[in-house]
Amino acid sequence: MKLASKSEGPDKADAKKGDIVFIHGTGSNSQMWRNQVPFFVERGYRCILLDLRGHGGTEEPKMKTSLRVHADDVSETLSQKDLDTPAYFVGHSLGAIISVFLANEKPEWFKAIFAASLPGTVSPAVVLSFRMFYNGVLQSVRKSGLHSQLAWRERTLFEMDEFTLKEIADEFGSIDLRDKVRSLKCPVHFATGRFDPVARYPQVKQMHSELAGSTLKVFNWGGHNFMDASAGEFNDWIFSYLANQASKIDLPASKNRLG
DSSP states (O other), X not given: OOOEEEEESSOTTTOTTOEEEEEOOTTOOGGGGTTTHHHHHHTTOEEEEEEOTTSTTSOOOOOOOOHHHHHHHHHHHHHTTTOOSXXXXXXXXXXXXXXXXXXXXXXXXXXXXXXXXXOSBOOHHHHHHHHHIIIIIHHHHHHHTGGGGSXXXXXXXXXXXXXXXXXXXXXXXTOBOHHHHHTOOSOEEEEEETTOSXXXXXXXXHHHHHSTTOEEEEETTOXXXXXXXXXXXXXXXXXXXXXXXXXXXXXXHHHHHHO
């Protein structure tokens, strides 16, 4: 299924610093990256934004959903976007899960993964609370109309199709990504909120310790959506790596000119 998508920044021919693919998490859409995209476009990167099925501008086809389905959606969409590979992938929660899954299948697409709030496994308590949300709280708040007064992220969640939320809870409650993380070939940069109930800090720290060459950024007062309250710190976390990589690429050319 082709997803709703858009590109911001220079055209591929002019985006000399490469492409960054942003993949949002559950109950969100590509608008969640509104504090990131201008920052990276200004620094010369082309940003590619996707809306997963049932999110944002992508319809919900009311079909059984799985990680395989989401990965195929992203793969089909990016194949038609003239992606400059290898590219950087920034994923949040479900978006990070999809990035890891796809990187195992198409390693040639990936220059690095910035995995924000990546759960190795999802605890039964989180799955239960999510089901309670869409089986009761969601309908009650919608009927009251209170969701229209909420902030963007919370309002977007309450406006989601119940089918989409149910499929995610049913399919991803038993997920275990730890082996797929260990088998990744590209650089992986983990970020987690110390108080994240979904991507629990001890588990993210363990995945980092088991993956050679990976890095870990901890947002000490952050929860699951730490990039909202700490947008500047989040952007700097990503850009510090990109700038370091760019300097390594530029160094040989500089030496040649001096020689």
